[in-house]
Amino acid sequence: MRDTPAPPDSLRLRVGFLLARRFTLSAFANFVDVLRLAADEGDRSRPIRCNWRVLGTSGQPVQSSCGVAIAPDEKLGDPSRFDYVVVVGGLIDEIERLEPDYLAFLHRAAKAGVPLVGVCTGAFILHRAGLMDGYRCCVSWFHHEDFLEQFDGLRPVSDRIFVVDRDRLTCSGGASSAHLAAFLIDRHIGRAAAQKSLHIMIIDEAMAADDPQPGLPLELKTDDPLVRRALLMLQQNMDTPPPVADVAAHLQVSRRKLERHFAASLSMSPAEAFMRVRLSQVRMLLARPDRTISQIAAETGFCDASHLIRVFRDGLGVTPEQWRKAQRETVRLP
Structure with a gap:
């Protein structure tokens, strides 16, 4: 060696x-x-x-x-x-x-x-x-x-x-x-x-132990295998998120059955869970200063920057840039 x-x-x-x-x-x-x-x-x-x-x-x-x-x-x-x-x-x-x-x-x-x-x-x-x-x-x-x-x-x-x-x-x-x-x-x-x-190794900087893993938000953790497979399918197609009906068809179940499983295990619909996964990915990408809002929108399946900004603000109460600025100020605090 x-x-x-x-x-x-x-x-x-x-x-x-x-x-x-x-x-x-x-x-x-x-x-x-x-x-x-x-x-x-x-x-x-x-x-x-x-x-x-x-x-x-x-x-x-x-x-x-x-x-x-x-x-x-x-x-x-x-x-x-x-x-x-x-x-x-x-x-x-x-x-x-x-x-x-x-x-x-x-x-x-x-x-x-x-x-x-x-x-x-x-x-x-x-x-x-x-x-x-x-x-x-x-x-x-x-x-x-x-x-x-x-x-x-x-x-x-x-x-x-x-x-x-x-x-x-x-x-x-x-x-x-x-x-x-x-x-x-x-x-x-x-x-x-x-x-x-x-x-x-073309890695910009060292990450600290408490930096987040890219992945599912913790509130979406479940032991239901059908729900886990559906969420994994979304993660593997983040830039072109499939409709709920297509996910159900791929998993060979009815849309209604998929919705029942999501309601029982996560107390939310598949569409809501999928959006949470995408917004979690958006937050992770916002922590990287080299990513523009347009780039992040393309990587997470939104039509354009305007679409992402509207959905992000509806879900989190602030725009992506406001969220990014708040995170930077938090990091700078002693």
């Missing part, structure tokens, strides 16, 4: 990775690339300031969910040689198949006081191993209901991109992995190194 070993006394951050079967490649790649770019002064991938190793029980490659396989660098060994141990999860069905040696290694790491990081469904793995009791935990909005089904009584955080709770750090996966890695770089090496890594 790198060409020149660094003297042990020059390292400021040492990270060991455990890859679950069918792990998410992008979550791993985003995390490790931030480390790689921060480890050297330029872009030569020399591990001068931080080191990263993929751990395994053997030299056999671990296949990701997209089919690309990664071979471990070294055996599990003593976890105390790392500053963090990162568990990268992936497909839900594979969580229970983590090797017993991996679980034993994680328990040794926790006993030694090594902070544990759960990336993507890595948080599920840490919970299943009994290593998240009493900790807050970040889970992707996409897997929120899956988490509740597997861990009765636990309430994951699904409206933030990552959560740092003492010696447990969890993130929702995908691009949030880069931001969690940048948080560690900032903590151990410095903000300039973290920003450099993100800028090379």
